[in-house]
Amino acid sequence: MKWKLLTVLFAAMFVLAACGGGGDEGSSGDSGGDTGTEEQESSGESSGGEVDSAAAEEAFQANCASCHGGDLGGGVGPALDSVGADMSQDDIVTIIQNGRGDMPAQDVDEETATQIAGWLAQKK
Incomplete structure (x- = not known):
């Protein structure tokens, strides 16, 4: 019984640690996905830039x-x-940087947070 409890606690700790996200990886440009590229080629709506x-x-x-x-x-x-249908890019940046509910603040620089938020804001 103790081993089952320890296994569950370890698994929960592992999942929660994975949500902390790194940010140390460099941009090598090999994303491999082309999800929604037509939408993404339009400019970021609230940032005013590409x-x-x-x-x-x-x-x-x-x-x-x-x-x-x-x-x-x-x-x-x-x-x-x-x-993006419910939140602006600025709202998403705030959530990335400060967290919300069960989501902890993410350890990414402002440029990365803005980049991710601009991409997500296009998802409607």
């Missing part, structure tokens, strides 16, 4: 996908496949 969708998706995969799903479909965290 969103580098490949770099933004790579940053998302490195920092967010472990909880929100690699396909934005959710997992431990909520689905983000249409988050």
Whole structure:
């Protein structure tokens, strides 16, 4: 019985640690995905500039996908496949930097947070 409890606690700790996301990885530009590229080629709506969708998706995969799903479909965290319909880029940046609910603040620089948020804001 103790081993089962320890196993469950260890697994829960592992899942929660995975949501802390790194941010130490460099941008090598090999995202491998082309999800929504037509939408992403339009400019970021609230930033007023272009969103580098490949770099933004790579940053998302490195920092967010472990909880929100690699396909934005959710997992431990909520689905983000249409988050742009409900939130602006600025709202998303605030959540990335400060956390919200069960989501802890992410250890990413402001540029990365803005890049990810601009990409997610296009998901409607």
